Every structure is written in structure tokens, then in C-alpha cells.
Amino acid sequence: MNPLDSLSGQKTAQNAAAPCARCGSRIAGICAALDIAGLDEIAHEARRTAVQARETLFREGDPTSAVIMLVSGMAKLSRLMADGRQQVLGFRFAGDIMGFTNGHSHSADAEMLTDGLICRMTRSQLDAMLVRFPSAQRRLMELCVQELALTQDQLVTVGRRHAEQRVAAFLISLSVAARRRAEFTPLLDMPMTRAEIGDLLGLALETVSRAFTALRKRGLVIEHPGHRVELPDLEALALVADGV
Numbered sequence: 001m002n003p004l005d006s007l008s009g010q011k012t013a014q015n016a017a018a019p020c021a022r023c024g025s026r027i028a029g030i031c032a033a034l035d036i037a038g039l040d041e042i043a044h045e046a047r048r049t050a051v052q053a054r055e056t057l058f059r060e061g062d063p064t065s066a067v068i069m070l071v072s073g074m075a076k077l078s079r080l081m082a083d084g085r086q087q088v089l090g091f092r093f094a095g096d097i098m099g100f101t102n103g104h105s106h107s108a109d110a111e112m113l114t115d116g117l118i119c120r121m122t123r124s125q126l127d128a129m130l131v132r133f134p135s136a137q138r139r140l141m142e143l144c145v146q147e148l149a150l151t152q153d154q155l156v157t158v159g160r161r162h163a164e165q166r167v168a169a170f171l172i173s174l175s176v177a178a179r180r181r182a183e184f185t186p187l188l189d190m191p192m193t194r195a196e197i198g199d200l201l202g203l204a205l206e207t208v209s210r211a212f213t214a215l216r217k218r219g220l221v222i223e224h225p226g227h228r229v230e231l232p233d234l235e236a237l238a239l240v241a242d243g244v
Contacts, residue, residue, distance in 0.1 A: 029070075042129070051122060065123065067097045067121055068097070073094065074114050078111070087241040088199035090200065157169045171231055
């Protein structure tokens with residue numbers, strides 16, 4: 001056997017898994033539980049696609065033939081109400097999974113807020129991977145529990161907090177999501193419009209704008225060009241969110 005053949009095989013495996021090393025799912029998502037063999041399998045089976053801002057990934061009612069792992073960028077989940085209004089259900093970040101359901105059709109629209117990359121796998125491919133890699137199955141359960149906790153927090157925010165508290169809680173959620181992805185930069189991406197933030201929080205556009213103005217005057221948020229924000233005092237912002 002030519003020793004170079006073995007070296008070539010090693011390089012092939014490394015090259016196949018290399019994109020996964022920079023993937024949000026590798027840091028914060030289901031792939032965080034996978035070893036090199038698992039990453040190599042994902043790299044071979046998943047279809048990686050570049051997507052553009054405001055591109056639709058799937059629509060409510062579409063068949064759930066595949067699941068999507070967000071490699072980079074941000075996305076929005078929403079529903080169109082009977083009266084034509086949009087209800088934002090949540091925002092998704094690098095590492096998050098979209099379209100994973102036990103139903104036969106999607107229950108919401110998924111739309112990119114920024115340019116990004118996605119990995120698309122058929123449900124059968126994902127199910128097979130979970131059988132072969134029990135650690136990924138456990139990680140998926142952790143992510144489902146995390147999603148449930150976030151949903152409960154969202155119910156408290158909309159049901160019990162006034163406008164300024166809701167916006168403060170939303171800004172903190174951006175910081176938490178960034179830390180979960182091991183991003184410790186002082187500037188946070190906020191590509192969603194204030195109207196979309198209002199749709200998530202149950203607030204009118206004007207109310208969201210007034211809440212941002214109030215927080216900015218208190219020195220708790222600094223808005224930068226390029227849809228970025230800085231949160232100088234997270235502890236003080238958390239007190240506002242809690243109504244203290």
C-alpha cells in the first residue's frame with residue numbers, strides 16, 4: 001500500500017468536514033455533539049446552499065420533506081393571519097434548526113433576514129443520523145428543551161411586561177443568542193425591522209420606536225450603522241426587563 005494513499009484519505013475526510021468547523025450548528029446546534037466521523041457524514045449528505053436576505057426557505061403548508069440547519073445568518077419564522085397581518089413567531093440564528101416537526105406540512109413561513117448559508121437534509125437522512133449517533137439525538141433533545149424555555153419566556157414577555165420591558169427583554173435575547181454561538185463582540189447584529197420586532201412583541205411600530213428612544217436616552221442601547229446595536233450595561237438592561 002502506498003503511504004500516500006492513507007495521507008490522501010485523511011485529507012479527503014478533513015476537507016469534507018472542514019466547512020462544519022465554521023458552522024453555527026457545530027458551535028451551538030445539533031452538530032456540536034458530533035465527532036469527526038459524524039461531521040464527515042453531515043458534510044457528505046447535507047446540501048449546503050447560499051441564501052440571500054429576504055429569501056423564503058419554506059412557506060406554511062409546504063410539505064415537510066427536509067429540515068434546515070442555519071449555518072450562518074439570521075432568519076424569521078412567521079404566520080400570515082386571516083386578516084392579512086403578519087405574526088412573527090421568532091427569530092432564528094446560526095446553529096438553529098428549522099422545519100423539524102412531526103407534522104406533514106410546515107406550520108409557519110421561514111424567511112432569511114440576512115445573507116447566509118444553510119444545510120438542508122431530508123427527514124429520513126436526519127432520522128438515520130440520529131440513530132447512528134446517539135449523542136446527536138441527546139443534543140437534539142437539549143435544543144428542544146431550550147426552545148420550550150424560550151417560548152415560555154416569550155409568553156411572559158408578551159403577557160406581563162409593558163413596552164419598554166419587552167424591548168429590553170428582546171435585546172437581552174440577542175445577547176444571549178450571540179453568547180450561545182461563542183460571539184463575544186460588543187456589537188450585535190439586529191437585521192430585523194422595528195415593525196418585525198413589534199410583531200414579535202405584540203407592540204405597534206410607534207411603541208417600539210418610543211421604547212428604543214427611552215432606552216437610548218438611559219444609555220442602555222447604542223445603535224450603530226449596518227443594523228447593529230451595542231448594549232453597554234446588560235445588568236441594568238436586565239433590571240429594566242424585570243421591571244425593577
